[in-house]
Amino acid sequence: MNRNSDMRVFTRHGDVAGIPGYGQVRLGGVLLYGESQDALESTVDTLRVAFQRLVRAVPSADRTSAIAMLHAERKDLDRRVSAAVLGSALQQGSLCALCGEDEKAQLRMILCAPERRAAFEEHVGRLVASLQSDGDALIRDVRDSFFPGAGSGAWTWSWHIAARAVFLGRAIFLDRFRVAVGEDFRDVVGAPG
Amino acid sequence: MLTQHGWAFAGTLGSEATLVGVDRSGRAARATVLLERKGKVRPVFIGTRATCCWLAPEARIVADAGSVSVADLVNVDVRDLRFEAHLQVEEVSELPASLWRTLLTVAQTERAGTMVLPLRNRAASLPTWAHSFERRGRRYLVVRRDNLATELEQDWRDSWLTLCRSIHYPAGEDKVRFPLASLELLTWALSAMSASRIGYSLSFDTLQFSWYVDLKLQQRTPLPVERGACAFTHTHDEQAIRVWWDSSSWCPVISGFVMAPGGA
Numbered sequence: 392m393n394r395n396s397d398m399r400v401f402t403r404h405g406d407v408a409g410i411p412g413y414g415q416v417r418l419g420g421v422l423l424y425g426e427s428q429d430a431l432e433s434t435v436d437t438l439r440v441a442f443q444r445l446v447r448a449v450p451s452a453d454r455t456s457a458i459a460m461l462h463a464e465r466k467d468l469d470r471r472v473s474a475a476v477l478g479s480a481l482q483q484g485s486l487c488a489l490c491g492e493d494e495k496a497q498l499r500m501i502l503c504a505p506e507r508r509a510a511f512e513e514h515v516g517r518l519v520a521s522l523q524s525d526g527d528a529l530i531r532d533v534r535d536s537f538f539p540g541a542g543s544g545a546w547t548w549s550w551h552i553a554a555r556a557v558f559l560g561r562a563i564f565l566d567r568f569r570v571a572v573g574e575d576f577r578d579v580v581g582a583p584g
Numbered sequence: 585m586l587t588q589h590g591w592a593f594a595g596t597l598g599s600e601a602t603l604v605g606v607d608r609s610g611r612a613a614r615a616t617v618l619l620e621r622k623g624k625v626r627p628v629f630i631g632t633r634a635t636c637c638w639l640a641p642e643a644r645i646v647a648d649a650g651s652v653s654v655a656d657l658v659n660v661d662v663r664d665l666r667f668e669a670h671l672q673v674e675e676v677s678e679l680p681a682s683l684w685r686t687l688l689t690v691a692q693t694e695r696a697g698t699m700v701l702p703l704r705n706r707a708a709s710l711p712t713w714a715h716s717f718e719r720r721g722r723r724y725l726v727v728r729r730d731n732l733a734t735e736l737e738q739d740w741r742d743s744w745l746t747l748c749r750s751i752h753y754p755a756g757e758d759k760v761r762f763p764l765a766s767l768e769l770l771t772w773a774l775s776a777m778s779a780s781r782i783g784y785s786l787s788f789d790t791l792q793f794s795w796y797v798d799l800k801l802q803q804r805t806p807l808p809v810e811r812g813a814c815a816f817t818h819t820h821d822e823q824a825i826r827v828w829w830d831s832s833s834w835c836p837v838i839s840g841f842v843m844a845p846g847g848a
Binding site for chain 2: 475481483488581
Protein backbone atom coordinates (compact mmCIF):
# COMPACT_ATOMS: atom_id res chain seq x y z
CA MET A 392 0.00 0.00 0.00
CA ASN A 393 1.33 3.40 -0.95
CA ARG A 394 0.16 6.63 0.51
CA ASN A 395 0.91 10.31 0.55
CA SER A 396 -0.30 13.09 2.76
CA ASP A 397 -3.40 13.81 0.64
CA MET A 398 -4.76 10.38 0.02
CA ARG A 399 -3.58 6.92 -0.74
CA VAL A 400 -2.38 6.19 -4.27
CA PHE A 401 -2.14 2.58 -5.32
CA THR A 402 -0.40 0.91 -8.23
CA ARG A 403 -2.25 -2.41 -7.84
CA HIS A 404 -5.89 -2.85 -8.72
CA GLY A 405 -6.25 -5.36 -5.93
CA ASP A 406 -5.74 -2.60 -3.36
CA VAL A 407 -8.96 -0.84 -4.42
CA ALA A 408 -11.01 -3.66 -5.93
CA GLY A 409 -13.19 -3.83 -2.82
CA ILE A 410 -13.82 -0.08 -2.62
CA PRO A 411 -17.07 1.06 -4.27
CA GLY A 412 -16.50 3.91 -6.75
CA TYR A 413 -12.71 3.72 -6.67
CA GLY A 414 -10.79 5.99 -9.05
CA GLN A 415 -8.30 5.21 -11.78
CA VAL A 416 -5.85 7.38 -13.73
CA ARG A 417 -3.50 6.25 -16.49
CA LEU A 418 -0.17 8.06 -16.67
CA GLY A 419 1.73 6.63 -19.63
CA GLY A 420 2.10 2.92 -19.07
CA VAL A 421 1.21 3.07 -15.37
CA LEU A 422 -2.31 2.79 -13.94
CA LEU A 423 -2.82 4.53 -10.61
CA TYR A 424 -5.76 3.81 -8.32
CA GLY A 425 -7.36 5.77 -5.51
CA GLU A 426 -10.37 5.58 -3.27
CA SER A 427 -12.32 8.02 -5.46
CA GLN A 428 -11.78 9.53 -8.91
CA ASP A 429 -11.87 13.16 -7.79
CA ALA A 430 -9.51 12.66 -4.90
CA LEU A 431 -7.08 10.63 -7.02
CA GLU A 432 -6.97 13.26 -9.77
CA SER A 433 -6.53 15.95 -7.16
CA THR A 434 -3.64 14.08 -5.57
CA VAL A 435 -1.94 13.53 -8.92
CA ASP A 436 -2.26 17.26 -9.61
CA THR A 437 -0.83 18.03 -6.20
CA LEU A 438 2.16 15.77 -6.85
CA ARG A 439 2.70 17.29 -10.28
CA VAL A 440 2.71 20.79 -8.79
CA ALA A 441 5.06 19.57 -6.08
CA PHE A 442 7.55 18.42 -8.74
CA GLN A 443 7.33 21.83 -10.42
CA ARG A 444 7.88 23.61 -7.09
CA LEU A 445 10.81 21.39 -6.10
CA VAL A 446 12.60 21.61 -9.45
CA ARG A 447 11.96 25.36 -9.59
CA ALA A 448 13.71 25.68 -6.25
CA VAL A 449 17.04 24.49 -7.71
CA PRO A 450 19.01 25.54 -10.80
CA SER A 451 18.89 22.03 -12.24
CA ALA A 452 18.23 18.43 -11.31
CA ASP A 453 18.22 14.96 -12.77
CA ARG A 454 15.41 12.45 -12.67
CA THR A 455 16.77 10.63 -9.62
CA SER A 456 17.31 13.79 -7.59
CA ALA A 457 13.89 15.20 -8.55
CA ILE A 458 12.22 12.03 -7.32
CA ALA A 459 14.40 12.04 -4.20
CA MET A 460 13.31 15.61 -3.43
CA LEU A 461 9.66 14.57 -3.64
CA HIS A 462 10.26 11.51 -1.49
CA ALA A 463 11.95 13.67 1.14
CA GLU A 464 8.56 15.37 1.57
CA ARG A 465 6.37 12.33 1.05
CA LYS A 466 8.23 9.41 2.45
CA ASP A 467 5.53 6.80 1.87
CA LEU A 468 5.10 7.51 -1.81
CA ASP A 469 5.66 4.57 -4.13
CA ARG A 470 8.51 5.11 -6.57
CA ARG A 471 6.32 4.00 -9.51
CA VAL A 472 3.80 6.68 -8.58
CA SER A 473 6.40 9.44 -8.41
CA ALA A 474 8.09 8.32 -11.65
CA ALA A 475 4.72 8.31 -13.44
CA VAL A 476 3.79 11.75 -12.12
CA LEU A 477 7.20 13.16 -13.09
CA GLY A 478 6.63 11.76 -16.59
CA SER A 479 3.25 13.46 -16.61
CA ALA A 480 4.80 16.81 -15.64
CA LEU A 481 7.29 16.42 -18.48
CA GLN A 482 4.50 15.43 -20.89
CA GLN A 483 2.54 18.58 -20.10
CA GLY A 484 5.63 20.75 -20.69
CA SER A 485 5.82 21.78 -17.03
CA LEU A 486 9.50 20.86 -16.75
CA CYS A 487 12.39 21.28 -19.19
CA ALA A 488 14.57 18.32 -20.09
CA LEU A 489 17.89 19.33 -21.62
CA CYS A 490 20.61 17.09 -22.99
CA GLY A 491 24.03 16.96 -21.43
CA GLU A 492 27.01 14.75 -22.21
CA ASP A 493 29.10 13.12 -19.50
CA GLU A 494 32.80 12.31 -19.32
CA LYS A 495 32.13 8.94 -20.96
CA ALA A 496 30.45 10.64 -23.94
CA GLN A 497 27.02 9.37 -22.89
CA LEU A 498 23.88 11.47 -23.05
CA ARG A 499 22.46 12.64 -19.73
CA MET A 500 19.09 14.26 -19.04
CA ILE A 501 19.15 17.53 -17.12
CA LEU A 502 15.90 18.86 -15.67
CA CYS A 503 15.15 22.47 -14.97
CA ALA A 504 12.10 24.65 -14.51
CA PRO A 505 11.12 26.41 -17.77
CA GLU A 506 11.52 29.81 -16.11
CA ARG A 507 15.07 28.85 -15.05
CA ARG A 508 16.21 27.66 -18.47
CA ALA A 509 17.51 31.06 -19.61
CA ALA A 510 19.57 31.39 -16.43
CA PHE A 511 20.91 27.86 -16.91
CA GLU A 512 21.96 28.57 -20.51
CA GLU A 513 23.51 31.85 -19.36
CA HIS A 514 25.63 29.90 -16.89
CA VAL A 515 26.69 27.62 -19.76
CA GLY A 516 27.77 30.68 -21.76
CA ARG A 517 29.67 32.11 -18.79
CA LEU A 518 31.44 28.79 -18.22
CA VAL A 519 32.49 28.58 -21.88
CA ALA A 520 33.74 32.19 -21.77
CA SER A 521 35.80 31.47 -18.66
CA LEU A 522 37.20 28.30 -20.22
CA GLN A 523 38.23 30.27 -23.30
CA SER A 524 40.37 32.48 -21.12
CA ASP A 525 41.54 29.93 -18.52
CA GLY A 526 41.68 26.72 -20.56
CA ASP A 527 40.12 24.41 -18.00
CA ALA A 528 38.41 24.37 -14.62
CA LEU A 529 37.57 22.01 -11.82
CA ILE A 530 33.86 21.50 -11.28
CA ARG A 531 34.33 22.60 -7.67
CA ASP A 532 35.76 25.91 -8.92
CA VAL A 533 32.74 26.34 -11.20
CA ARG A 534 30.58 25.69 -8.13
CA ASP A 535 32.45 28.26 -6.04
CA SER A 536 32.16 30.82 -8.83
CA PHE A 537 28.51 30.31 -9.79
CA PHE A 538 26.98 29.18 -6.52
CA PRO A 539 29.13 30.64 -3.72
CA GLY A 540 27.96 29.54 -0.34
CA ALA A 541 25.36 27.18 -1.73
CA GLY A 542 25.14 23.95 0.15
CA SER A 543 24.33 20.45 -0.93
CA GLY A 544 23.68 19.98 -4.62
CA ALA A 545 25.76 22.89 -5.92
CA TRP A 546 28.53 20.64 -7.23
CA THR A 547 25.95 18.67 -9.23
CA TRP A 548 24.36 21.87 -10.59
CA SER A 549 27.84 22.92 -11.75
CA TRP A 550 28.43 19.53 -13.32
CA HIS A 551 25.12 19.90 -15.20
CA ILE A 552 26.31 23.23 -16.61
CA ALA A 553 29.56 21.61 -17.75
CA ALA A 554 27.71 18.61 -19.22
CA ARG A 555 25.47 20.93 -21.22
CA ALA A 556 28.51 22.82 -22.57
CA VAL A 557 30.08 19.48 -23.56
CA PHE A 558 26.89 18.36 -25.32
CA LEU A 559 26.85 21.62 -27.28
CA GLY A 560 30.43 20.94 -28.39
CA ARG A 561 31.78 23.98 -26.56
CA ALA A 562 33.71 22.13 -23.87
CA ILE A 563 35.12 18.68 -23.12
CA PHE A 564 35.43 16.73 -19.89
CA LEU A 565 39.03 15.85 -19.06
CA ASP A 566 37.61 13.60 -16.33
CA ARG A 567 34.54 13.69 -14.10
CA PHE A 568 35.93 16.57 -12.07
CA ARG A 569 37.53 18.82 -14.69
CA VAL A 570 36.22 20.48 -17.82
CA ALA A 571 38.21 22.19 -20.57
CA VAL A 572 37.51 24.50 -23.46
CA GLY A 573 36.28 22.83 -26.66
CA GLU A 574 38.49 22.61 -29.69
CA ASP A 575 38.23 25.24 -32.43
CA PHE A 576 39.86 22.90 -35.01
CA ARG A 577 41.52 25.79 -36.84
CA ASP A 578 44.35 23.46 -37.79
CA VAL A 579 41.79 21.21 -39.49
CA VAL A 580 39.35 23.60 -41.16
CA GLY A 581 41.52 26.71 -41.34
CA ALA A 582 41.33 30.04 -39.56
CA PRO A 583 38.21 32.21 -39.96
CA GLY A 584 38.21 34.97 -42.55
CA MET B 585 8.41 18.84 -44.92
CA LEU B 586 8.71 16.32 -47.73
CA THR B 587 9.63 17.90 -51.05
CA GLN B 588 10.54 16.16 -54.27
CA HIS B 589 14.18 16.47 -53.19
CA GLY B 590 13.59 15.11 -49.72
CA TRP B 591 13.21 16.73 -46.31
CA ALA B 592 13.41 20.47 -45.97
CA PHE B 593 12.81 22.90 -43.10
CA ALA B 594 9.51 24.69 -43.66
CA GLY B 595 11.30 27.94 -42.93
CA THR B 596 13.55 27.52 -45.98
CA LEU B 597 10.73 27.00 -48.49
CA GLY B 598 9.41 30.52 -49.03
CA SER B 599 5.73 31.39 -49.18
CA GLU B 600 4.81 28.89 -51.87
CA ALA B 601 6.27 25.44 -52.43
CA THR B 602 5.67 22.16 -54.18
CA LEU B 603 5.48 19.37 -51.63
CA VAL B 604 5.25 15.64 -51.87
CA GLY B 605 2.25 14.16 -50.12
CA VAL B 606 -0.15 11.30 -50.50
CA ASP B 607 -3.33 11.18 -52.52
CA ARG B 608 -6.58 9.52 -51.58
CA SER B 609 -5.29 6.09 -52.62
CA GLY B 610 -2.12 6.48 -50.56
CA ARG B 611 0.19 7.09 -53.52
CA ALA B 612 2.87 9.77 -53.49
CA ALA B 613 1.78 12.89 -55.36
CA ARG B 614 2.91 16.50 -55.61
CA ALA B 615 0.89 19.61 -54.97
CA THR B 616 1.52 23.28 -54.42
CA VAL B 617 0.99 24.68 -50.95
CA LEU B 618 1.07 28.13 -49.40
CA LEU B 619 3.23 28.64 -46.34
CA GLU B 620 2.50 31.41 -43.88
CA ARG B 621 4.57 32.36 -40.86
CA LYS B 622 2.37 32.46 -37.80
CA GLY B 623 3.09 33.45 -34.25
CA LYS B 624 4.78 31.18 -31.77
CA VAL B 625 3.09 28.01 -30.57
CA ARG B 626 3.98 25.22 -28.15
CA PRO B 627 4.97 22.23 -30.34
CA VAL B 628 3.89 18.67 -29.63
CA PHE B 629 6.19 15.69 -30.14
CA ILE B 630 4.68 12.53 -31.57
CA GLY B 631 6.55 9.27 -32.08
CA THR B 632 5.83 5.80 -33.42
CA ARG B 633 8.11 2.85 -34.12
CA ALA B 634 8.47 4.19 -37.65
CA THR B 635 8.98 7.93 -37.30
CA CYS B 636 8.69 10.95 -35.02
CA CYS B 637 8.50 14.73 -35.21
CA TRP B 638 7.43 18.03 -33.68
CA LEU B 639 4.12 19.43 -34.90
CA ALA B 640 2.07 22.53 -34.16
CA PRO B 641 -0.78 21.77 -31.74
CA GLU B 642 -3.31 23.24 -34.19
CA ALA B 643 -2.34 20.72 -36.87
CA ARG B 644 -4.43 17.68 -37.62
CA ILE B 645 -2.88 14.36 -38.46
CA VAL B 646 -4.15 11.23 -40.18
CA ALA B 647 -4.61 8.25 -37.85
CA ASP B 648 -6.47 4.98 -38.24
CA ALA B 649 -9.36 6.56 -36.34
CA GLY B 650 -9.49 9.43 -38.82
CA SER B 651 -8.24 12.97 -38.44
CA VAL B 652 -6.98 13.73 -34.93
CA SER B 653 -5.87 16.98 -33.35
CA VAL B 654 -2.18 17.07 -32.49
CA ALA B 655 -2.98 18.99 -29.30
CA ASP B 656 -5.20 16.14 -28.12
CA LEU B 657 -2.46 13.52 -28.46
CA VAL B 658 -0.98 14.36 -25.05
CA ASN B 659 -4.33 13.79 -23.34
CA VAL B 660 -5.11 10.35 -24.71
CA ASP B 661 -3.39 7.00 -24.60
CA VAL B 662 -1.42 7.44 -27.80
CA ARG B 663 -1.04 3.66 -28.11
CA ASP B 664 -4.73 3.53 -29.06
CA LEU B 665 -3.97 5.37 -32.32
CA ARG B 666 -2.08 4.14 -35.36
CA PHE B 667 -0.28 6.43 -37.77
CA GLU B 668 0.88 5.95 -41.30
CA ALA B 669 4.53 6.64 -42.09
CA HIS B 670 5.53 7.94 -45.49
CA LEU B 671 9.29 8.30 -45.76
CA GLN B 672 10.14 7.76 -49.43
CA VAL B 673 12.34 10.39 -51.03
CA GLU B 674 11.61 10.71 -54.76
CA GLU B 675 14.67 12.39 -56.26
CA VAL B 676 18.18 12.52 -54.95
CA SER B 677 19.75 15.05 -57.30
CA GLU B 678 19.95 17.76 -54.63
CA LEU B 679 20.94 15.48 -51.77
CA PRO B 680 24.46 16.83 -51.24
CA ALA B 681 23.20 20.36 -50.55
CA SER B 682 20.32 19.17 -48.36
CA LEU B 683 22.36 16.73 -46.32
CA TRP B 684 25.27 19.14 -45.93
CA ARG B 685 22.84 21.70 -44.44
CA THR B 686 21.46 19.01 -42.16
CA LEU B 687 24.92 17.97 -40.96
CA LEU B 688 25.77 21.57 -40.12
CA THR B 689 23.23 21.41 -37.29
CA VAL B 690 25.43 18.92 -35.43
CA ALA B 691 28.91 19.92 -36.63
CA GLN B 692 31.58 21.03 -34.17
CA THR B 693 32.78 23.55 -36.71
CA GLU B 694 32.66 24.22 -40.46
CA ARG B 695 34.69 26.38 -42.78
CA ALA B 696 35.26 26.50 -46.52
CA GLY B 697 33.53 23.23 -47.31
CA THR B 698 35.08 21.21 -44.48
CA MET B 699 33.33 20.27 -41.27
CA VAL B 700 34.35 18.45 -38.12
CA LEU B 701 31.87 16.06 -36.54
CA PRO B 702 32.20 14.23 -33.21
CA LEU B 703 32.69 10.47 -33.49
CA ARG B 704 30.80 9.04 -30.55
CA ASN B 705 30.03 5.47 -31.52
CA ARG B 706 33.20 3.42 -31.31
CA ALA B 707 31.31 0.25 -32.18
CA ALA B 708 30.04 1.61 -35.49
CA SER B 709 31.98 1.28 -38.70
CA LEU B 710 33.42 4.58 -39.87
CA PRO B 711 32.83 6.17 -43.24
CA THR B 712 35.88 5.19 -45.29
CA TRP B 713 35.63 8.34 -47.37
CA ALA B 714 36.15 10.70 -44.42
CA HIS B 715 39.27 11.23 -42.33
CA SER B 716 39.09 10.59 -38.58
CA PHE B 717 41.46 11.76 -35.88
CA GLU B 718 41.75 11.79 -32.09
CA ARG B 719 42.39 14.71 -29.82
CA ARG B 720 42.43 14.76 -26.01
CA GLY B 721 40.83 11.33 -25.91
CA ARG B 722 37.97 12.26 -28.25
CA ARG B 723 37.56 11.16 -31.82
CA TYR B 724 36.38 13.35 -34.66
CA LEU B 725 35.51 12.99 -38.30
CA VAL B 726 36.52 15.45 -41.00
CA VAL B 727 33.94 15.62 -43.78
CA ARG B 728 34.69 17.49 -46.99
CA ARG B 729 31.72 18.65 -48.98
CA ASP B 730 33.04 17.36 -52.31
CA ASN B 731 33.81 13.94 -50.82
CA LEU B 732 30.34 13.77 -49.32
CA ALA B 733 28.77 14.69 -52.66
CA THR B 734 30.72 11.99 -54.49
CA GLU B 735 29.80 9.39 -51.90
CA LEU B 736 26.13 10.33 -51.88
CA GLU B 737 25.97 9.99 -55.66
CA GLN B 738 27.18 6.40 -55.39
CA ASP B 739 24.91 5.18 -52.57
CA TRP B 740 23.40 7.92 -50.47
CA ARG B 741 21.47 5.50 -48.27
CA ASP B 742 24.43 3.49 -47.05
CA SER B 743 26.66 6.56 -46.78
CA TRP B 744 24.16 8.48 -44.70
CA LEU B 745 23.39 5.57 -42.39
CA THR B 746 27.06 4.90 -41.75
CA LEU B 747 27.66 8.56 -41.02
CA CYS B 748 24.64 8.90 -38.70
CA ARG B 749 25.50 5.78 -36.74
CA SER B 750 29.10 6.84 -36.20
CA ILE B 751 28.39 10.37 -34.95
CA HIS B 752 25.52 9.54 -32.58
CA TYR B 753 25.51 7.93 -29.18
CA PRO B 754 25.74 4.15 -28.77
CA ALA B 755 22.80 2.78 -26.77
CA GLY B 756 23.36 -0.96 -26.84
CA GLU B 757 23.74 -3.57 -29.53
CA ASP B 758 22.67 -2.24 -32.94
CA LYS B 759 21.06 0.74 -31.24
CA VAL B 760 21.97 4.39 -31.70
CA ARG B 761 20.63 7.27 -29.60
CA PHE B 762 19.63 10.54 -31.27
CA PRO B 763 19.05 13.61 -29.11
CA LEU B 764 15.92 15.50 -30.14
CA ALA B 765 18.17 18.19 -31.63
CA SER B 766 19.16 15.66 -34.31
CA LEU B 767 15.69 14.76 -35.55
CA GLU B 768 16.31 15.99 -39.09
CA LEU B 769 19.32 13.69 -39.44
CA LEU B 770 17.20 10.88 -38.08
CA THR B 771 14.39 11.51 -40.57
CA TRP B 772 16.87 11.28 -43.44
CA ALA B 773 18.23 8.06 -41.92
CA LEU B 774 14.70 6.63 -41.74
CA SER B 775 14.19 7.49 -45.40
CA ALA B 776 17.48 5.77 -46.23
CA MET B 777 16.42 2.61 -44.41
CA SER B 778 12.95 2.73 -45.88
CA ALA B 779 14.42 2.95 -49.39
CA SER B 780 16.79 0.05 -48.71
CA ARG B 781 14.14 -2.02 -46.88
CA ILE B 782 16.36 -2.19 -43.82
CA GLY B 783 14.47 -3.23 -40.72
CA TYR B 784 14.44 -0.85 -37.77
CA SER B 785 12.32 0.43 -34.93
CA LEU B 786 12.30 3.62 -32.92
CA SER B 787 11.88 3.65 -29.16
CA PHE B 788 11.49 6.39 -26.60
CA ASP B 789 12.18 6.99 -22.93
CA THR B 790 8.55 6.53 -21.86
CA LEU B 791 5.07 6.82 -23.35
CA GLN B 792 4.67 10.21 -21.71
CA PHE B 793 7.97 11.79 -22.56
CA SER B 794 11.34 11.29 -24.19
CA TRP B 795 14.50 13.35 -24.38
CA TYR B 796 16.01 11.08 -27.06
CA VAL B 797 15.04 8.68 -29.83
CA ASP B 798 16.69 5.27 -30.01
CA LEU B 799 17.09 3.77 -33.46
CA LYS B 800 17.49 0.00 -33.41
CA LEU B 801 18.40 -1.99 -36.49
CA GLN B 802 16.49 -5.25 -36.69
CA GLN B 803 15.01 -7.75 -39.10
CA ARG B 804 11.50 -6.39 -39.19
CA THR B 805 10.66 -3.27 -41.14
CA PRO B 806 8.01 -1.00 -39.62
CA LEU B 807 4.40 -1.76 -40.55
CA PRO B 808 2.59 0.60 -42.92
CA VAL B 809 0.78 1.94 -39.87
CA GLU B 810 2.25 1.86 -36.38
CA ARG B 811 0.83 2.61 -32.94
CA GLY B 812 1.68 5.84 -31.22
CA ALA B 813 4.58 5.32 -28.82
CA CYS B 814 5.20 8.73 -27.28
CA ALA B 815 3.53 12.16 -27.17
CA PHE B 816 4.36 15.23 -25.14
CA THR B 817 4.32 19.02 -25.21
CA HIS B 818 7.42 21.18 -25.53
CA THR B 819 8.21 23.57 -22.70
CA HIS B 820 8.79 26.59 -24.90
CA ASP B 821 7.02 28.29 -27.79
CA GLU B 822 8.50 27.99 -31.26
CA GLN B 823 7.84 29.77 -34.54
CA ALA B 824 4.97 28.11 -36.39
CA ILE B 825 4.46 27.91 -40.13
CA ARG B 826 0.93 27.30 -41.36
CA VAL B 827 0.50 25.19 -44.50
CA TRP B 828 -2.49 25.77 -46.76
CA TRP B 829 -3.57 23.57 -49.65
CA ASP B 830 -6.67 23.36 -51.83
CA SER B 831 -7.13 19.73 -52.66
CA SER B 832 -9.27 17.59 -50.38
CA SER B 833 -7.80 14.44 -51.93
CA TRP B 834 -4.15 15.21 -51.18
CA CYS B 835 -2.29 15.68 -47.89
CA PRO B 836 1.29 16.82 -47.26
CA VAL B 837 3.80 14.78 -45.27
CA ILE B 838 5.77 16.18 -42.35
CA SER B 839 8.61 14.00 -41.02
CA GLY B 840 6.76 10.93 -42.24
CA PHE B 841 3.36 11.82 -40.75
CA VAL B 842 0.46 12.47 -43.11
CA MET B 843 -1.33 15.71 -42.33
CA ALA B 844 -5.12 15.70 -42.40
CA PRO B 845 -7.21 18.06 -44.53
CA GLY B 846 -7.80 21.29 -42.72
CA GLY B 847 -4.23 22.53 -42.69
CA ALA B 848 -1.05 21.81 -40.84
